[in-house]
Amino acid sequence: MRITSFEYRAADGWTLGQMQLDGFNLLVGISGAGKTRIVQSIEQVCALALGGRGSASETPHWAYGASFTMELVHDAQLYRWQASLDPKERSTDRASEGSGVTERREQPWIIRERIWQGDELLVDRSPERFLLNGASAPRFSRSQSTIATLNEDPRLSPLHTAFTCCIFRHLHLFPSHGIFTGEFNDVAAYPTVERLGADLDLPLHHRADYMKARFPEAFQVIDDAFRDAFPHVKELTVIRYKPPGYEHYPGYNAVIAVREEGVSHPVAFSDLSSGMQRYLNFLFHLSFAPSGTVVLVDELESSLGINCLPAATRFLISRAPDLQLIITSHHPYIIEQIPTSYWKIVTRRGSLVQVLPAATIPALSDARTHLDRFTRLINLPEYLQ
Secondary structure, eight states: OOOEEEEEOTTTTTTEEEEOSSEEEEEOOOTTSHHHHHHHHHHHHHHHTSSTTTGGGOOOOOGGOEEEEEEEEEEEEEEEEEEEEEOOOOESSSOTTSSOOOOEEOOOOEEEEEEETEEEEEEEESOOOOOETTEOOOOTTTOOOOOHHHHTTTTTHHHHHHHHEESSSSGGOSSSEEEEOOOOOOOOGGSSSHHHHTTTTTTTTHHHHHHHOOOHHHHHHHHHHHHHHHEEEEEEEEEEEEETTTTTOOOEEEEEEEETTOOOOOEEESSSOOOHHHHHHHHHHHHTTOOOOOEEEEETTTTOOOTHHHHHHHHHHHHTTSSSSEEOOOHHHHHHHSGGGGGEEEEEEEEEEEEEGGGOOOOTTOOOOOHHHHHHHHTHHHHOO
């Protein structure tokens, strides 16, 4: 899957004009320009396509009443998806003030929805009717997108498959360990490391445990990349253990750990720095993710630490030919190191946000060196407005 263009209008008036997306997109702009909200909007649309997988509890208030258009390519087919969402918020787990219970918002209901494959209209859905492939069809709950509900329809199943190739939540989760996973005896589930990489829902420690046991060469690739960022690490490993009182339990716990220079015992994942934890998430989820996977990362530099930025930047650039990366950053090192052709300048005037490719800005296109382009970037009126 590759998202080729995206536009969005929120109920509060915030509007993202149509933005064109390439394989690698580094969104740059001052704080408040709209970079984070762009990433969140794309994430919400992807979650909506899958019935809210993993993000129903994180639906922002401005998503209710929004409308959007997304164009994407999957298996050489061009799709366009338009939808308008109900402004009414429906939530569960609502509790009184001071109860300590967090409100969980559901995905917005869909009022109108249209899906094209090329020039052919596959879905035309409104409160009055529902047309599928030009024929009237029974209407179903507005709480689900057509893509999620009809995911087994031969015309829509490829589109559903496309949206499963999105990583937008794994990179922010830091589980301390894998809990009571059984021995991986079902080799048929992951016969190759590519099949393992394609399971984007497999938890971090389970993924590492399986990779170390079944694909040691692939695990070594991640070990080398991690030690490139943290030279004091001697070895990356996975430790299996059973907590006291569970010695006879058929499963076990698995936890990523590192062996460091001058430290006698392995350091468990939960005791690593946040930068080390986040970089391990990057490496295990992105190193073998299938070609065409869409990766959304807000503030790449967050929690990584200055010593990790060079390795993280090199790693992402190395994966750029295979993945679609949509990344935001404020950090001068990251912006200066990533090629100008990947820059997307985010500007805002009032409620209107626009994204301009660096190549369309003359002041950047005629600069002689990359450092010169970066210097000009931070002084651009488009960057500062």
